Amino acid sequence: MDEQWVRDISAVDYTSRVTVRNPKSIEACVKLKESTNARVCVGRAGTRYRTETLLRFLADHAAANDSVWSDVDESLVDRLGFFKIKTLVRDKQEYITRPDLGRKFSKDTIEEVKARCIVNPDIQIIAADGLSAFAIDANLEDTYSIISDRVRAKGYKMGTPIFVKYGRVATMDAISEALNAKVTVLLVGERPGLVTNESMSAYMAYDSSTVKPESQRTVISNIYNDGTPTVEAGAQIAYLIELMMKEKKSGIDLKL
Amino acid sequence: MRAGDFLILKTKLFGKVYSFKNIKDVLAKANEEKAGDALAGIIAGSSAERVAAKVVLSEITLEELRNHPVVPYEEDEVTRIIEDSINEEAFNKIKSLTVGEFREFLLSSDEPSIKKIRDGLTSEMVAAVTKLMSNMDLVYAAQKIKNPATCNTTIGKQGTFSARLQPNNAKDDIEGIMASVMEGVSYGVGDAVIGLNPVGDNINMVTLVLNKFKEFEEKWSIPTQNCVLAHVSTQMESLKRGAPMDLMFQSIAGSEKSNRAFGIDVAVLDEAYALMQEKKSCIGNNFMYFETGQGSELSSEGHHGADQVTMEARCYGLAKRYHPFLVNTVVGFIGPEYLYNGKQTIRAGLEDHFMGKLTGLPMGVDCCHTNHMASDQNDSEILEMLLAEADCTYIMGLPVADDVMLMNQTTSFHDVATIREITNKRPIKEFEESMESLGIMENGKLTEKAGDPSIFMV
Numbered sequence: 001m002d003e004q005w006v007r008d009i010s011a012v013d014y015t016s017r018v019t020v021r022n023p024k025s026i027e028a029c030v031k032l033k034e035s036t037n038a039r040v041c042v043g044r045a046g047t048r049y050r051t052e053t054l055l056r057f058l059a060d061h062a063a064a065n066d067s068v069w070s071d072v073d074e075s076l077v078d079r080l081g082f083f084k085i086k087t088l089v090r091d092k093q094e095y096i097t098r099p100d101l102g103r104k105f106s107k108d109t110i111e112e113v114k115a116r117c118i119v120n121p122d123i124q125i126i127a128a129d130g131l132s133a134f135a136i137d138a139n140l141e142d143t144y145s146i147i148s149d150r151v152r153a154k155g156y157k158m159g160t161p162i163f164v165k166y167g168r169v170a171t172m173d174a175i176s177e178a179l180n181a182k183v184t185v186l187l188v189g190e191r192p193g194l195v196t197n198e199s200m201s202a203y204m205a206y207d208s209s210t211v212k213p214e215s216q217r218t219v220i221s222n223i224y225n226d227g228t229p230t231v232e233a234g235a236q237i238a239y240l241i242e243l244m245m246k247e248k249k250s251g252i253d254l255k256l
Numbered sequence: 257m258r259a260g261d262f263l264i265l266k267t268k269l270f271g272k273v274y275s276f277k278n279i280k281d282v283l284a285k286a287n288e289e290k291a292g293d294a295l296a297g298i299i300a301g302s303s304a305e306r307v308a309a310k311v312v313l314s315e316i317t318l319e320e321l322r323n324h325p326v327v328p329y330e331e332d333e334v335t336r337i338i339e340d341s342i343n344e345e346a347f348n349k350i351k352s353l354t355v356g357e358f359r360e361f362l363l364s365s366d367e368p369s370i371k372k373i374r375d376g377l378t379s380e381m382v383a384a385v386t387k388l389m390s391n392m393d394l395v396y397a398a399q400k401i402k403n404p405a406t407c408n409t410t411i412g413k414q415g416t417f418s419a420r421l422q423p424n425n426a427k428d429d430i431e432g433i434m435a436s437v438m439e440g441v442s443y444g445v446g447d448a449v450i451g452l453n454p455v456g457d458n459i460n461m462v463t464l465v466l467n468k469f470k471e472f473e474e475k476w477s478i479p480t481q482n483c484v485l486a487h488v489s490t491q492m493e494s495l496k497r498g499a500p501m502d503l504m505f506q507s508i509a510g511s512e513k514s515n516r517a518f519g520i521d522v523a524v525l526d527e528a529y530a531l532m533q534e535k536k537s538c539i540g541n542n543f544m545y546f547e548t549g550q551g552s553e554l555s556s557e558g559h560h561g562a563d564q565v566t567m568e569a570r571c572y573g574l575a576k577r578y579h580p581f582l583v584n585t586v587v588g589f590i591g592p593e594y595l596y597n598g599k600q601t602i603r604a605g606l607e608d609h610f611m612g613k614l615t616g617l618p619m620g621v622d623c624c625h626t627n628h629m630a631s632d633q634n635d636s637e638i639l640e641m642l643l644a645e646a647d648c649t650y651i652m653g654l655p656v657a658d659d660v661m662l663m664n665q666t667t668s669f670h671d672v673a674t675i676r677e678i679t680n681k682r683p684i685k686e687f688e689e690s691m692e693s694l695g696i697m698e699n700g701k702l703t704e705k706a707g708d709p710s711i712f713m714v
Contacts, residue, residue, distance in 0.1 A: 020708050028713035032439075036425060036432030039656035040439040044707045047673040049656065057633070057656055061665070064627035096592045096628055097291050131628050191591075192627045193663030195426075 010063075014056050019043045037195060060194040067134040067189070067197035068096070072127075072163070076137060080144060082127060082163035083117055085109050089166035103170035110178050113162070117179055121159030123151050123241055124181035128167030132189030135200040139223055139230050140187060143200070146234025147185065151241060169203050169217075176208035183244045184208040185237060190221065199224045202237050206250040216251040218244075263320060267311050274308035279316065279324040283380070284563035285309035286387040288603050292551045292564045292594035314356030314388055321355070321380045322347070326562035326570075333512045333522050338378050338573035346376030355384045362397045362614070370401060374616055379510070379573035382611050383566040394606040395646040398613045402647065405618040406540030407481045407502055407581040409684045411448055411649055412618040417681035418650035419672040420582070420620070421446035424661035428455045430468060436655055437472060438709035443669035444676070444697050445653035447687035448582060448620065449503055449545065451483035455661060462486050462494040470500045470537075476694065476712065479686040481538060481581065483545055488520060488528045495535050502538040503581060504528055505545040507552075510570030514558030522574075529578050542581035547622070548572070549586040550604050551594025564594065565607055572615040582650070583612055584620035587639075589664065591626050598635025601625060605639045609648055620650035626664045633657060633665060640667055644675045651675075673702050 015036075018029040020043040029041045042053045049057070069092055077084060086109070088101040095102055105113075125147065127140050144161065151158060159181055164171050172186040183206055190199040200223040205216045218240060223233040244250050265282060266275040276282045284293060285300040286309035293299040300306035322342070325335045350373045353361065362370060362385065389397065404412040411418055423436030433452060440446050450469050454461050462484045469482035481502040484491065488506040495501050506525065509515050515522075532543045548571035553559040559567055568585065575583050585608035588601040595601045605621050612619030623639045625631040640651055657668040675681070682688055682700045691697035696706045705711065 020710075023708045023710045024705075025710040025713055028710035029708075031713070032435040032709055035429065036435045036660075038423075038425065038432065038436050038439075038654075038660050039658055040435050040709060042656060044443075044670060047670055047677055047702060049668075049670055053656060057658070060658075061627065061632060065632075068628045097596060098295065099593055100295070191663060193660070194627075194658045194665065195660055195663070197627075 009052070009056055010059055012056070014039065019050055019052060057194070064192035064194055064197045067132040067192045070133040072129045072133045072136045072165070076141065077127065077163040080141060080161065082161045083113070084163045084165065085113060086165045087167055087171060095166040099168055102166055102168040105171070105174055110174065113175065113178050117160035117162065118157070120180050122156040122182045122245065124159040124176060124179060124184045125161045126164060126172055126175055126184065126186045127161070128164040128171060128186060128188045130167065130188035131191040132197055132199065135189035135198050135224070136187070138198040139200040142230035143187060143202070143223065143234045143237070146231065147237050147241070150235070150238035154242060156245065170210070172203060172205065173208050173210040173212070176205070177210060181208070182206065183241050183250075185241065196224050196226065199227060202233065204237065204240055204244065204250060206244045206248055218250050218254060264315065265312055267308050269304055269308045269311065272304065274305055276309060276312060279321065280326045280562055282309050282313050282316070283326065283384060283387065283566050286313045287563050287565050290550070290564060290594065290600055290604070291592060291596035292554050295593050296554050296559060296561070296563070298561060298563060310388055313384055315354050316384070317351065318353050318355070318358060318381045319351040321384055322351070322378050325378065325380055326566050327511055327560045334510055334515070334570050334574050337522060337577055338570065341577065342378065343375035346373050348376070349373050350376055355388060358385050359388045359393070363393060367400050367402070370614075374614070377614070379569035379615070380566060382572070382614050383569035386565060386569070386607050386611055389610070391603065391606050391642070394610040395642055398610040398646040401613040403613060403616055403618045403649070405542035405579070405581045407538045407542050408540065409447065409479050409481070409686050410540070411581065411684060415681055416684055417644060417648070417672075417676050417679065418448040418684055419445045419653040420448045420650060421450045422453070422652050422654050422659070422666065423450070424453050424654070424659050426455065426661045428461060430464065433465065434468065434472065435709065437469070438712040439655055440653050440669050441478065442696060442707055442709045442711060443653070443673050444683055444691050444702060444706065445669045445672050446478070446480055447683040448650040449481040449483050451485055451503070451505070451545070453485045453661060457486045457490050459490055459493045459497070462490055463497065463499040466494065466499045466501055476690075478690050488524060492528055492531055495531055500537040501532070502536065503543055503545045504532050505547070507547045508571050508574055509548070509552050509556065509558060510567035510574070511553055511558040511560060514553040514556045517556035517558060525578060540581070542579050544578040544580040545582040546571070546575045546578075546580055547584055547586050548575070548608070549589050550608065551590045554594065555590055568608055569611045569615070572612050572617055575617055576615055580617060582620060583617045584622050584650070585609070585612070586622040586624055588624040588626065588629065588631065589622070592629040595629065597630035598632070598638070601629070601631055601635060602639045602642070606642060606646070609643055609646055618649045621648055622652045622666055624664055624666045636665065636667055637671065640671055640675060644679045644681070677701060
């Protein structure tokens with residue numbers, strides 16, 4: 001007997017689906033849906049959501065929530081040759097509530113980084129889980145491959161790629177200082193929304209430092225399939241690396 | 257000012273002695289548990305210490321609280337605004353009350369009696385009594401107080417429950433924004449304001465959207481207010497160039513330092529207020545709109561070691577200076593390091609609403625949660641229902657509560673309609689009449705025709 005299942009609601013493109021009962025103009029509803037990804041033209045049951053609307057909302061929230069509380073697939077970072085370290089954070093709950101600890105490493109960790117990673121690299125790539133493990137799972141491999149291919153082709157000295165568990169953006173400063181990197185690139189999972197739980201950002205800085213303000217960083221955000229796809233993002237990052245190496249600056253100092 | 261000699265900052269509870277450093281320490285430790293107070297390192301070390309702090313706080317007089325603002329008068333203009341605006345006659349009536357007695361006064365008095373003493377309060381007093389209130393106390397006391405305000409229409413009257421229509425769009429696409437506006441109005445939402453958080457902070461966008469909202473309101477004869485929630489300096493430029501602006505918006509904080517992080521100070525707000533007096537497009541005398549939220553001072557390192565409830569109360573003390581039409585806390589917006597879960601968010605929503613009402617503001621609440629909090633839409637719905645019982649002035653309305661621009665969840669068009677139906681409340685009268693003419697509402701309820709945005713596409 002064939003296996004049977006209830007239809008996969010996550011496969012439905014809700015952004016084009018009109019569920020208003022007997023609208024005055026279905027064509028107008030379709031047009032409204034085309035103009036936005038907001039959940040309009042959904043209709044109602046009494047004053048409440050239709051069942052389909054409620055279930056899809058719950059599914060999207062669950063997906064966003066799970067991406068925060070999940071861990072990055074370590075076999076992926078192993079396969080890509082990333083050196084794995086951890087911040088002072090002990091678990092996810094602490095990570096969520098103590099952003100200060102997610103920016104710091106122990107002395108031992110820093111010593112280990114210095115001992116086992118390439119020092120004085122031109123380009124240091126770092127990946128961190130941030131607020132979405134799924135963003136790293138979905139986008140790291142392609143983005144990293146494109147960056148590393150292009151950067152190597154230019155003859156820059158690539159550092160040992162590093163993966164930071166329970167890592168926030170500012171971890172890039174401590175690593176850059178420990179290894180004396182020229183350009184540091186941090187690929188990190190963004191806070192998920194209901195539209196996507198796979199969005200990744202790239203933070204980049206020349207001579208990234210714990211004493212410089214946040215404005216030292218150049219950012220590319222919304223790296224995901226329906227946002228800035230990995231191929232495009234990787235190329236943009238590689239271009240910016242080259243520019244930063246040439247100009248020896250980043251962030252607001254770098255005129256794009 | 258009186259020295260702290262007579263202050264007793266020590267008590268004993270079940271055989272154990274608890275002592276506190278100063279009033280600021282008592283205020284912090286008397287707070288219900290919040291992640292932000294833990295992050296700031298000022299939270300009570302145990303449940304018993306929390307109660308001990310409440311006990312000590314209950315015996316402190318309102319005069320002592322006035323004499324010990326959490327940020328010194330000399331150092332901070334928000335403290336100065338609050339202190340200098342005190343009505344001495346009102347203050348004299350209550351100065352000798354302890355916080356414990358003040359709580360009982362609020363719970364046992366009627367609205368006129370509360371309003372008689374209101375201008376004698378500092379934000380520290382407002383925050384202090386909040387710390388001795390249970391959740392139901394907060395609902396009960398807030399429900400007594402109505403603070404109507406008038407822009408084009410009058411918000412906050414008995415029996416009304418209003419909503420901001422928040423048509424945010426990730427690309428600032430005007431067609432997309434208007435799709436959300438049409439959807440929202442078709443549910444009877446938007447009587448508080450039709451107000452957009454733009455992605456880009458620029459003058460042209462502000463002007464374009466204000467005009468678009470005005471045009472829509474005029475075409476369909478919908479009496480309400482328009483607003484684009486850009487930075488105040490951007491809105492001022494837009495206003496100078498003739499944009500039709502009913503409400504001017506700004507996020508504010510409870511200290512001078514944190515306001516600077518928002519790129520504002522009292523002088524800028526005064527300037528914005530004066531410019532609106534001259535150029536506003538609305539009729540009434542309440543034309544400012546402020547947003548606040550527990551934790552914003554800590555996040556910009558401007559909390560001065562004080563707890564997030566007290567810093568939040570100070571936002572309301574500052575807001576009062578500008579007789580705003582709308583003030584809402586965006587509870588749960590900054591994330592779990594300030595409000596960890598649904599319980600903390602619900603508590604904060606009730607606290608903020610009560611504090612705003614007691615201060616004299618037409619208080620609304622954005623019941624919000626991010627996806628990295630241990631909270632979900634059920635928690636937001638609980639908070640909305642409690643706020644409706646507390647006669648909250650307004651909440652937010654978004655398509656299925658999903659803010660596709662800010663990437664968090666708030667409350668929905670459906671929620672607004674539902675709350676009105678289950679609590680038998682109405683939109684602002686003129687707005688409701690307009691909904692009746694459009695065939696969307698009848699006797700305060702949605703009609704068959706409601707919930708269909710295509711009625712605006714002819």
